[in-house]
Amino acid sequence: MFRSRPRPALLATIVALAVALAACGSSSSSPAATTAPTSAPAASSAASPAGGGGGGNAVTIQNFAFGPATLEVPVGTTVTWTNQDSASHTVTADDGSFDSKSLSTGQTFSQTFSTAGTFTYHCSIHSTMKATVTVK
Ligand SMILES: [Cu+2]
Numbered sequence: 258m259f260r261s262r263p264r265p266a267l268l269a270t271i272v273a274l275a276v277a278l279a280a281c282g283s284s285s286s287s288p289a290a291t292t293a294p295t296s297a298p299a300a301s302s303a304a305s306p307a308g309g310g311g312g313g314n315a316v317t318i319q320n321f322a323f324g325p326a327t328l329e330v331p332v333g334t335t336v337t338w339t340n341q342d343s344a345s346h347t348v349t350a351d352d353g354s355f356d357s358k359s360l361s362t363g364q365t366f367s368q369t370f371s372t373a374g375t376f377t378y379h380c381s382i383h384s385t386m387k388a389t390v391t392v393k
Pocket of ligand 1 (some may be wrong): 321351380381382
């Protein structure tokens with residue numbers, strides 16, 4: 258009669274553990290199945306120039322640098338620069354063919370490239386800021 262006492266407690270522990278494991282297993286498997294199909298194709302749009310009007314013609318000025326530092330666009334593309342720094346910057350062609358003048362935070366500058374070639378540009382305020390637009 259002494260030995261029958263521990264059994265119900267042990268059984269209750271095992272049942273509780275089994276329920277916890279079962280709940281854990283079923284809740285983690287169902288969300289994984291629903292997220293799988295749609296995630297892959299959306300990520301590439303920011304980097305690729307495909308489409309001609311959307312993602313491949315923007316340059317961000319941030320942390321005293323142009324990003325991307327090398328941008329390749331088709332002839333006829335209008336490239337837009339956006340200054341996201343708290344400091345002012347310029348977008349100035351090395352050959353003087355375009356110049357944004359000083360852009361303060363949040364301001365944009367657009368330049369249409371109608372001839373093929375490699376166009377190097379810089380910030381006239383910070384001489385270390387250099388970048389390239391390749392038009393082809
Ligand atoms: Cu600058």
